[in-house]
Amino acid sequence: MGLRVDPTYRQRRFGLELRRLRERAGLSSTEAAALLGMRQPQLSSVEVGKTGLASERVQRLAQAEGVSSQTCVQALIDLGQRSGKGWWSEYRKVLSSAHLDLAELEDGARSMVTYEPMFVPGILQTRDYAEAIHRGGYRPMTEEGQAAAVRFRVRRGALLTGERPPSLHAVIHEAALSVSLGEPKVMRDQLLHLIELARLPHVTIQVLPSDGPIPFGTGFVLLTPQVRELGTVVVSHIEKSLYLDDEEALSRYRDWFATLAGSALPAVDPDASPETCAAKGSLGLLQRILYPLL
Structure with missing residues (x-):
């Protein structure tokens, strides 16, 4: 060979x-x-x-x-x-290796934590939201490439409702949820989708408020397989995402996420009764953003 x-x-x-x-x-x-x-x-x-x-x-x-x-x-x-083959293999000649690498990492993950300051995390996006993001993207793509990227992103989300889903803890900055993308319905449906996903026992969603103690920062996802030491941090970047896998980086980003989660509002809990909800929580903030879009 x-x-x-x-x-x-x-x-x-x-x-x-x-x-x-x-x-x-x-x-x-x-x-x-x-x-x-x-x-x-x-x-x-x-x-x-x-x-x-x-x-x-x-x-x-x-x-x-x-x-x-x-x-x-x-x-x-x-x-x-591992063979490296999975549902993502059909996109091998259409999308970049970065897309395929991320999907393979997600497929092997037992847990994922992610912070996003400007966008809804890709694995949580609706089709319409993903289409709006790619239409207004900073990176030029052909129509065929855009369509494939949207299908790919939606397929990634299916992992959360599959047979052996990983746990996912997402902290999303309020700024990412306050944009309209030119079509209020797109953001409305996306916010409702986040609330529905939060009903899953393995999904935790928190919102980091704009008036909180932490500025925007850079988006990242920390993917941890069965053996913790083999985890990977993928740091978002316009040109090329950064993959970090040394022990120091993994520890640093775990600590950073813990700080973000500690500063974010209490997690979205769609099933909590109004009287048991905290005075200010992620669900309440989502609902406040959602109300003008209804």
């Missing part, structure tokens, strides 16, 4: 985790290659995601590093052995 020309994020992450194992074991790439019964250039190709590594070799490297958790080792083996 030839070397991959354009490895996916998952494939690159597998190689990166192996390199981290090797470095923690105090082995040079030449020494590790000898330990694994392969040539150094082959190991270098593995570490940049251009090819995979057999499970027994992963086990051998983990033993050299002293990894005691078989759960962690197996999770790493699974990361490298």
Whole structure:
């Protein structure tokens, strides 16, 4: 099998985790290659995601590093052995690799937390909202590309109502919910959709008020699979989203999200009786924004 020309994020992450194992074991790439019964250039190709590594070799490297958790080792083996195929595969020739990488990360996540200062998080968007966002987008796209991007975004949302949905905790800035997008009905239906999604036991939605102590900041999503150490932070950027996966970054963004959630209004609870609701909560703010749109 030839070397991959354009490895996916998952494939690159597998190689990166192996390199981290090797470095923690105090082995040079030449020494590790000898330990694994392969040539150094082959190991270098593995570490940049251009090819995979057999499970027994992963086990051998983990033993050299002293990894005691078989759960962690197996999770790493699974990361490298996944086919990478899923519902997103049909978009491979239409959308960028960033779209596909995010969908694959979401598919493997046990939990997700996200903060969005300017838009409703993609996984929570309605079709009409997604269409309005792409029509007025800063990045030019063909009509075919726009239609595919909208279908893709709506399909991502189906994950939350699937058989094994991840938990999702979203903090959305009030500014993201106060725009009309030129069509009041679009935002009205989107706000109602958020309230309905909040009924799901695994979905938590909070609103960060404009008069709160925290400014806008940058949007991000932290995706955590079965093994916490293999989590990924995707930081939104106009040109290209930033993927962070080192221990320090994961810890920093977990702390940052905890701060955001602590400063946001109490979570949307559509089933709470009026007398039990806090004087000021996310649901009340959503309803206040929603009222002029009805």
